[in-house]
Amino acid sequence: MKSQISPGLAAVIIVIVLAGVGFFVWRGMQGPAGAGGGKLQSNLDSSKVSSDPATLQAQLQEDLKKQEAGKGK
Secondary structure (H helix, E strand, O other): OOOOOOHHHHHHHHHHHHHHHHHHHHHHHHOOOOOOOOOOOOOHHHHHOOOOOHHHHHHHHHHHHHHHHHHHO
């Protein structure tokens, strides 16, 4: 005994499945809940940064040397 599904019912099932898959893909692209839009927070204090490029470069080089020396321990 063969039972058949009507073409209309098959089309409705396919549409529901595709809509569900599309919804989960869309939600996956949104990222974690609460992480959307807004400004990134930073703990950098820009008041300590020198506006003179030569001084800034010298400070960065000094900080890099200190960091490398700390890794060597």
